Amino acid sequence: MHLPISELRNVVRGFNQIADDSNWNRFRDLPWELHRPELLSEGQKGAVSFVTIVEDHLPGYFQEYQKLFPIETAPNQEEAIHNRELFHFTVRWGLEEDRHAQALALYQINSGIEPSEEALEIQMIQENLKDFSIGFSEPVQVFTYTLLQEKATQMYYQSLAKGVTEPVLLKLLSFLSKDEARHYAFFAQMVETFIRTFGEDVLPQIEEVVFNYKMPLHNTMKDYRRRAIKMAREAPGYDRNAPQSILVSLLEKLAQKENIPAAPAVLKMAQKIRERLNLKITYAS
Ligand SMILES: [Fe+2]
Numbered sequence: 624m625h626l627p628i629s630e631l632r633n634v635v636r637g638f639n640q641i642a643d644d645s646n647w648n649r650f651r652d653l654p655w656e657l658h659r660p661e662l663l664s665e666g667q668k669g670a671v672s673f674v675t676i677v678e679d680h681l682p683g684y685f686q687e688y689q690k691l692f693p694i695e696t697a698p699n700q701e702e703a704i705h706n707r708e709l710f711h712f713t714v715r716w717g718l719e720e721d722r723h724a725q726a727l728a729l730y731q732i733n734s735g736i737e738p739s740e741e742a743l744e745i746q747m748i749q750e751n752l753k754d755f756s757i758g759f760s761e762p763v764q765v766f767t768y769t770l771l772q773e774k775a776t777q778m779y780y781q782s783l784a785k786g787v788t789e790p791v792l793l794k795l796l797s798f799l800s801k802d803e804a805r806h807y808a809f810f811a812q813m814v815e816t817f818i819r820t821f822g823e824d825v826l827p828q829i830e831e832v833v834f835n836y837k838m839p840l841h842n843t844m845k846d847y848r849r850r851a852i853k854m855a856r857e858a859p860g861y862d863r864n865a866p867q868s869i870l871v872s873l874l875e876k877l878a879q880k881e882n883i884p885a886a887p888a889v890l891k892m893a894q895k896i897r898e899r900l901n902l903k904i905t906y907a908s
């Protein structure tokens with residue numbers, strides 16, 4: 624189930640109109656003159672190295688999108704056009720995620736978290752060599768999955784920042800979370816457009832992703848569980864289920880809008896997710 628090209632184009636253009644004006648320089652825009660690495664706790668250093676690996680897995684994420692939305696090997700011309708249109712998003716998004724990875728790696732080196740560039744490079748490439756799969760191939764499921772992932776990273780950076788006093792890391796986290804918020808907004812728009820276009824038919828696919836969601840690399844990163852628990856401790860107020868809650872709020876809001884024939888089914892699904900995942904808190908989406 625693919626979005627009609629005109630619908631997809633609208634969403635991609637909306638993203639790129641803002642993205643084209645949203646640049647920051649990974650080498651020059653951080654206030655290195657204020658750098659005070661002695662203010663970092665051991666836990667914060669661990670959190671930075673964890674998220675560096677997650678961001679640095681970009682080639683795997685990007686490759687997965689290329690595999691799922693190919694141009695040369697698309698089954699027909701229409702799908703090739705669809706995938707080429709989506710590529711306007713994917714390539715810009717990839718650039719931004721790559722900037723995140725490199726900015727975090729540079730921060731690690733400059734702060735002495737991992738003082739050896741070579742050791743860090745080896746650490747990162749070892750993770751990059753592992754296979755990555757989103758686990759879904761239906762477009763709406765791929766986008767729902769990435770929506771949750773983007774929201775999780777945005778909220779993690781914001782929560783982590785609450786305990787950070789080191790000025791350069793604070794600035795970096797603010798750059799990162801603003802980018803992630805834009806990425807989330809793109810995927811939210813995509814999921815909304817799917818529901819507007821296909822109505823009830825897409826709801827079971829969305830639901831399946833919400834109930835089976837796991838963060839990327841959970842099954843491949845060395846020592847993932849222990850590190851994930853530690854990194855959650857560094858982020859005051861970070862709620863692992865918040866991305867799902869936000870998606871539910873988005874669905875509830877969508878159901879209130881005009882011309883949504885699937886509104887009753889959307890509300891029913893939102894309620895089911897709330898109950899099954901025990902989501903009590905409502906976040907603004
Ligand atoms: Fe990122």
Ligand SMILES: [Fe+2]
Nearest residue numbers: 773802803806
């Ligand atoms: Fe992102």
